[in-house]
Structure formats: structure tokens, C-alpha cells
Amino acid sequence: MWIIQEVATATGHATALLGFYPVQWRFLTHVVFACCREMCPSPLRVMFLGDAKGLSILRQLEGEYKELKQKSELDREARLAIEVPERLRKLLRKTSGHFKATEPHDHLYALLGLLGTDDIPQEICPDYSMPFEQVFHKYAVYLIKNTKDISFLISHRRELTGVPSWVPDWRFRSSEEKNSSPKFIDLSHLEISRDGSCLEVDGIVLGKVVTVVHPTQIEADIRSTNLYSKFGGAGQGEEEDNLIATAKAILTIFRGMQKLKDMCFRDLTTVLPGISLSNFKRHWESFWKVYHDDVFRPIREMLEGAKEVDLEVLMKDESGTMIVAIGSELLDMSATGLGILNSSGLVMSSRTNEPIQIDDIICLFNGINQPCILRRKGPHYKFLSVCRMSSFHEDIIEERSFKGYEVRRLVLV
Incomplete structure (x- = not known):
């Protein structure tokens, strides 16, 4: 984490050491981003882009800090309480989740030098x-009191004990939505x-979970194809075998999605x-x-039975990438569960260690671009996670009205 402050606040040109070789920071970032642009789409490029994300954030923060320092001292002090x-x-x-720190405290303290005061x-x-x-708790309280913003709840992982459920774990990454x-x-x-200890907030209640589907057999079928362990180059004579194996895996995922739809509607009609x-x-x-x-119209038509299954279409370009992505969601869904609401809405937790349960309620809060999953705890509620996927996502992004739903004052503990 401290590298953020070291680079952003450097009075001269920052220099990185690659082994024993000094390299100008600006040159290093230019080379990395040029490589990102030129690399062909591949698993290697995905890994490279992930590593380059930290450099991109560093360069952006460096520019912001220098711009902040250029403001007059008088102007900055006048607006200090807000800024x-x-x-x-x-x-x-x-920065959350993009940088490492030996001391967890430093995920917060290493940023104080960039506040401009x-x-x-x-x-x-x-x-x-x-x-x-407790430090994470103090910072959460400070931000809520001074910004009236709770968007930090958008976190995909949490390993905190002894503090309220709504306190974020800033060691891990949050989602990034426009x-x-x-x-x-x-x-x-x-x-x-x-x-x-308590966060009292108004929320729109989208519904209550009435059944949860765990596609464990579908997960087992997908894992048996070994698709997600095969990314990488094939040896001589293996390409044809790999193509056949990939085709079988794609078909397994496709059939799995069809089975899941039937399972969901069957379970829903059992309770409603x-x-x-x-x-x-x-x-x-x-x-x-x-x-x-x-x-993806051809995939949809095949899923709905309006068109015969064509493996060649399913495997090519964007279609193949989409099917592989669906397979990944199905694997995680086996752990988190697919929650079905009394309104027929569908939700999936963003945290694999917090499976959704029957009677959990799903709410919308200002400033958060996905529904949130809450669980009753006495007279109050425990915050579980935001939804990784939901059937309300498009309505939220398009900012459609939710006037037909109940607005309730909720206390999170």
C-alpha cells in the first residue's frame, strides 16, 4: 500500500528497481500499457491486465495528487471539512483489494498522505x-457520518469478526460499476x-427468499469436463482431442443451464x-x-428450443466466451445458491462463504447498484452481501421506477 504514497508524493521522477536495474516510473507504465494494447486475447493477457490494473490506479492517483497540490493553500483549507x-x-x-499490506491497518493509513492536508x-x-x-469500523462510521454514502457495502469478500456486519473489509476488492x-x-x-453498532437506513424491499436452488449435480457434471483446468497451449497432436473435449464441455454447460431453469420453476411452484x-x-x-x-440471439433460441442445438455456433467467438462465463457462474452458484423470491425474482450472493437462505430479504439502498441480501437477527438485520447477479440489475442500471415496492426502515447490526 505504501507504494501509492511514495509514487504520488514524489517530488522528482519516481524510479522503480527491476532486480538491480533502475527504470523510470513513467517509462515502465508506458511499456506495460502498450503491451496490454498489443497482446492478443488469451488467458495470459487476462492475467497481465489484472497486474496492470494496479499500475493504472497508481498513475491515476499520482495525477490527482499533483493536481490537488497545485491548489492554493487558502482554497484547500476553506473546503477542508468537505474535501x-x-x-x-x-x-x-x-484502491481496496488492489494492493497488499503487511499490516491490515495500512490499507487505510497509507492513504492519509494523499488527502492533501x-x-x-x-x-x-x-x-x-x-x-x-475496529479501525475499519471507525472509518466506516466516519464516512457514513460525513458523506452519507454506504456504497462501500459493495464488497465481494469479508473476513471480519467482532464488528457490525455492515463494516466493509477494505483488504478485498469491491465491484466497479459505471x-x-x-x-x-x-x-x-x-x-x-x-x-x-447500528446502521439505520431506508430500503426498498424487493421480496423474500422462498426457496434456494443449489445446482450441485450440474456443478459436478461441469467439473468432470476439466474445462477450467485446460486453459493454455496444447501439445502437438493434442489440439483435436482438446477441441472435442471443449465441445463436450460447452454442451454440458448449455444443458446445465436448461436443467437449472426447470429446477427453479419446479421448486418455485412447490412453495407458491x-x-x-x-x-x-x-x-x-x-x-x-x-x-x-x-x-447472443442464436444461443437464446437454442436454449428455448426454438432452434436445434448447433455446437459450431455455441463454440465460436463471443458465443463460446459467453457459455464459458455461464459455466463459471454455475460452479459458484452451487456454493452460494440461487435464491428465488416470492415475486419470482432471482438473486445470487457475491460471497461464496455466505450462502443465501430461505427467509433472507432482498433490498435496494441508495448509492448501491445491486440489491443487498439481509438476514433477520432478532429485531434487526445482518448484512450478508450485495448480489453478484440479480434479475433486477437491468431495472437498476436503467434507473426504472420501483414505486410499487415497500419502503422500510431497517436497522443493520
């Missing part, structure tokens, strides 16, 4: 004697209890006998990306 919390919020959103608010001053979980601050409720209530097939079908199609782009 510090908002800048900290943006820094955490950009030496006058650090008392609430966020470094204190290494405090357990890092539409990051949707507003669903005008004048939404947002308040922290005096002791900092009068449920509408058309309403379920609408949510099913909203849940999967394959139904959102016309380039």
Missing part, C-alpha cells in the same frame, strides 16, 4: 494499538447509532403453487446476460 471525507471515500473505492481528523488518525477490525450512485428513495433516512410462468420467465431472462445482447 477530506469525500477524497478518502474515493481513494478507498479505487496535514490536518488529519481525529477520528481517522493512525492508531496501531487498536485491532484493525453507475455507482443510483438514487431510489428521495430523502432516504441514514443514521448511525450513538455507540456506532399459483405462480405465473410468464413472470418467472421474465425474471429468468433478466438474470442472465445472454438474454441482454442481440449478438
Whole structure:
């Protein structure tokens, strides 16, 4: 984490050491990004782009810090009370999960030098004697009180104990969406209890989970194809065998998705006998990306039985990539479960260690671009995760109205 501050605040030109060879930081970033542009699509390029993401963030933060320092001292001090919390919020959103730190505290403390002021608010001053979980809690309370923003809940992993469920684990990455601050409720209530243990917030209740499907047999069938362990070059004479094996794997995923749809509707009609097939079908199609782009029309027609299955079409270009992505979702879904709501809505947790359960409720909060999963805990609720996928996602992105749903004041603990 400290490299962020070292690069951004350097008075001269930053230099990186590759082994014992000094390389100008600016030259290094230019070379890396040029390689990213020129590399052919491949698993290697995906890995390379992941590593280059950190460099991209560093370069962006360096530019922002230098721009901040160019402002006059008077102008900056005049707006200090507003700038510090908002800048900290943006820094955490950009850096969470992208950098490593020996001390968990440093995922927060290493950013303080980029706030553009030496006058650090008392609430966020470094204190290494405090357990890092409590430090994360203090920062969450500070941000909520000063920015009225809870978008930090968009986190795909959490390993914290001894603090409220809504405190984020800033060691891990959050999702990155263009539409990051949707507003669903005008004048939404947002308040922290005096002791900092409870977060009281207004949310739109989209429904309650009435059944959960775990496609364990579908997962076993997909894993038996070894598709996800085969990425890489084939040896001489292996290409034809690999092509046949890949074709079988693609077909297994395709059939698995068809089976899952039947399983979901069967389970839903068991708990809600009068449920509408058309309403379920609408949510099913909203849940999967394959139904959102016309380039995948042939896949949709094959899935719905309107067209014969054509393996050649399923395997080529964008179609093959989409099927492989669906297979990956099905594998994770076996662990997280696919939750089905009393409204026929479909949701999947973003955290594989927090499987969705019957009676969990699904809510929308201002500033969060995916529904959230909550679980009853006495008179209050425990925050589980945002949804990794949901059948409400397109409505959220398009900022459609949710006026037909109940707005409820919820207390998260």
C-alpha cells in the first residue's frame, strides 16, 4: 500500500528497481500499457491486465495528487471539512483489494498522505494499538457520518469478526460499476447509532427468499469436463482431442443451464403453487446476460428450443466466451445458491462463504447498484452481501421506477 504514497508524493521522477536495474516510473507504465494494447486475447493477457490494473490506479492517483497540490493553500483549507471525507471515500473505492499490506491497518493509513492536508481528523488518525477490525469500523462510521454514502457495502469478500456486519473489509476488492450512485428513495433516512453498532437506513424491499436452488449435480457434471483446468497451449497432436473435449464441455454447460431453469420453476411452484410462468420467465431472462445482447440471439433460441442445438455456433467467438462465463457462474452458484423470491425474482450472493437462505430479504439502498441480501437477527438485520447477479440489475442500471415496492426502515447490526 505504501507504494501509492511514495509514487504520488514524489517530488522528482519516481524510479522503480527491476532486480538491480533502475527504470523510470513513467517509462515502465508506458511499456506495460502498450503491451496490454498489443497482446492478443488469451488467458495470459487476462492475467497481465489484472497486474496492470494496479499500475493504472497508481498513475491515476499520482495525477490527482499533483493536481490537488497545485491548489492554493487558502482554497484547500476553506473546503477542508468537505474535501477530506469525500477524497478518502474515493481513494478507498479505487484502491481496496488492489494492493497488499503487511499490516491490515495500512490499507487505510497509507492513504492519509494523499488527502492533501496535514490536518488529519481525529477520528481517522493512525492508531496501531487498536485491532484493525475496529479501525475499519471507525472509518466506516466516519464516512457514513460525513458523506452519507454506504456504497462501500459493495464488497465481494469479508473476513471480519467482532464488528457490525455492515463494516466493509477494505483488504478485498469491491465491484466497479459505471453507475455507482443510483438514487431510489428521495430523502432516504441514514443514521448511525450513538455507540456506532447500528446502521439505520431506508430500503426498498424487493421480496423474500422462498426457496434456494443449489445446482450441485450440474456443478459436478461441469467439473468432470476439466474445462477450467485446460486453459493454455496444447501439445502437438493434442489440439483435436482438446477441441472435442471443449465441445463436450460447452454442451454440458448449455444443458446445465436448461436443467437449472426447470429446477427453479419446479421448486418455485412447490412453495407458491399459483405462480405465473410468464413472470418467472421474465425474471429468468433478466438474470442472465445472454438474454441482454442481440449478438447472443442464436444461443437464446437454442436454449428455448426454438432452434436445434448447433455446437459450431455455441463454440465460436463471443458465443463460446459467453457459455464459458455461464459455466463459471454455475460452479459458484452451487456454493452460494440461487435464491428465488416470492415475486419470482432471482438473486445470487457475491460471497461464496455466505450462502443465501430461505427467509433472507432482498433490498435496494441508495448509492448501491445491486440489491443487498439481509438476514433477520432478532429485531434487526445482518448484512450478508450485495448480489453478484440479480434479475433486477437491468431495472437498476436503467434507473426504472420501483414505486410499487415497500419502503422500510431497517436497522443493520
